[in-house]
Amino acid sequence: MAATEVAQSRRVVTEIPGPKSRAIQERRRSAVAQGVGSVLPVYVERAGGGIVEDVDGNALIDFGSGIAVTNVGNADPRVVERASEQLGRFTHTCFMVNPYEAYVEVCEALNRITPGDHEKRSILLNSGAEAVENAVKIARNATGRQAVVVFDHAYHGRTNLTMALTAKNMPYKQGFGPFAGEIHRMPMAYAYRWPTGPDNCGPEAADMVIDQITKQIGAENVAAVVIEPIQGEGGFIEPAPGFLPAIVDFCRANGIVFVADEVQTGFARTGHMFACEHEGIVPDLIATAKGIAAGLPLAAVTGRAELMDAVHGGGLGGTYGGNPAACAAALASLSAIESDGLVERAREIGELMLGRLRDMAGKYDVIGDVRGRGAMIAVELVKDADRTPDPESLAKVMSFCHSRGLVLLSAGTYGNVIRMLPPLVIGDDLLNEGLDLLEEAFSLL
The missing domain is CATH 3.90.1150.10 (Aspartate Aminotransferase, domain 1)
Known part of the structure; x- marks a missing residue:
């Protein structure tokens, strides 16, 4: 069977x-x-x-x-067939040595389906942590700034930088430090546990975050705000209504790159193709992985062309990033999501x-x-x-x-x-x- x-x-x-x-x-x-x-x-x-x-x-x-x-x-038989066919032709060349069309096709698809109608570029990687880490690299390079803002209850990965971005100590961080610097943690709009009640949570949390960034870091020093539109490991915390739009407006007004970590929420999971669409959020950069290739290792960063293209040649990449079999699986998986009405x-x-x-x-x-x-x-x-x-x-x-x-x-x-x-x-x-x-x-x- x-x-x-x-x-x-x-x-x-x-x-x-x-x-x-x-x-x-x-x-x-x-x-x-x-x-x-x-x-x-x-x-x-x-x-x-x-x-x-x-x-x-x-x-x-x-x-x-x-x-x-x-x-x-x-x-899914379409994923199995397309990935198997690719394996029969070649397993690897490294896109940075000898490129192949499937990598380009996946990037084209991501540029099309991610929020916003602006010009975009994408890179392909191996894991969610790698995607988030590269998003931070891109934001720092494009802005010339160093500080990164993250949130209570956040989870962003297990590499050194993404452990620093992650809030929970045990089991993710215990004994693994020292961690990367210039990471600043802010309160999360956790409506169920907000002291003055859920109705006040969104605006109060946003005001608190903006005040702390302004006073403690200086908005002009912040390269990126990184947030999960629904926090995953933190307990599926939905930011209270109004919180994300207020943070996005603050980022836009201060030249801060807004990074949506959609590693767990992406690809139809939440009833939109991406969770940030629930409040009409258009991120500057979006990190994806998990559901992109139906189980084959693949991840991506997609974002505004001027940010993505700011990085010098050779500054982004990786030996296995965008493996051809994973790209084939992703193309079949994305097609299945759209054709089968999985949103x-x-x-x-x-x-x-x-x-x-x-x-x-x-x-x-x-x-x-x-x-x-x-x-x-x-x-x-x-x-x-x-x-x-x-x-x-x-x-x-x-x-x-x-x-x-x-x-x-x-x-x-x-x-x-x-x-x-x-x-x-x-x-x-x-x-x-x-x-x-x-x-x-x-x-x-």
């Missing part, structure tokens, strides 16, 4: 993890560095649609998508999930907040009316769901957020079954 023929039904035939997965896990202990973790150590045999099947024959409902990567599914499908998924989860919030006090857009949905768990984070309940919910065959991810600065990122090709039956399991877990707390 090919991966694309995986039956779209949950099946639990052993305990999870099963005996074959446990045996591989034992081998892993003596082969793989302990610093590499796994949310759920079931070893995958094949996957497709909304199902991940393990080596023991268990079929799990996928609410993770490899952390928002397999938006078009794990084995609209993400909205349908969001409506279904948010509706059911808000019903659950009315029944279970542990659910403090339900939030998200499209197929990027989160539930924040709390202990009391004071909104004390409840990571203990999260651990119990995750354990129950994993044991029953539902792949869930956690997130949040306080370790108390369940995040859900189902493939955009998942069926409503699997969505509802997964939510049934989640509700059962809440009922047992």
Whole structure:
């Protein structure tokens, strides 16, 4: 049976993890560095649609998508065919040595679909962290400035610079310093936890950020403001309404490059092709990865031509950036997103999930907040009316769901957020079954 023929039904035939997965896990202990973790150590045999099947024959409902990567599914036949055809012709030349058309085609597609009708350029890279790091390089080079502004609860990657941009210490930064300098962290418009309430959050947070930049850094020294339009690892925090537009206006007025980190939110995930479109934001630079190539390593920076072209020849690139097989996969994946209507499908998924989860919030006090857009949905768990984070309940919910065959991810600065990122090709039956399991877990707390 090919991966694309995986039956779209949950099946639990052993305990999870099963005996074959446990045996591989034992081998892993003596082969793989302990610093590499796994949310759920079931070893995958094949996957497709909304199902991940393990080596023991268990079929799990996928609410993770490899952390928002397999938006078009794990084995879309168009992606498989196009990438396989490319592999049969050549695997690598390095675009900086002998270029090839697919790299150019991907850049053309990104220039077309990213927000704004201005002239754009793109570069292709390998990972989200690499994309963010290159966006900062470009902004610093183009402006001649050094300071970079980031936000509480942010996550931008695991390289030295992107660790500095990331807010959460454990596990991402602990013991890995010293970090890159000239990074300045600002308050985030986290509506659920804003002291004066959600209605005041957007304008108050924006005023606070602008005041701190002006007084503590000097706007004339800031090269870039880097922000996730919806924060990912931080807990799927949607900036309160009005916050992003105010920050963008401040950047425009002061010659600051506004960088949207759309690594987790991009490519139809939130019910727009890119999350910044929800508030009409047009970034100067946009960093993408994850969902761009349906699982093959690829990332990009796309932005205003005058910024991208300001960098001297040879200043951007990398040996594997824009690998030809990854480019082929990206072209097929982007075509599938558009032809299959996956932007609209993400909205349908969001409506279904948010509706059911808000019903659950009315029944279970542990659910403090339900939030998200499209197929990027989160539930924040709390202990009391004071909104004390409840990571203990999260651990119990995750354990129950994993044991029953539902792949869930956690997130949040306080370790108390369940995040859900189902493939955009998942069926409503699997969505509802997964939510049934989640509700059962809440009922047992």
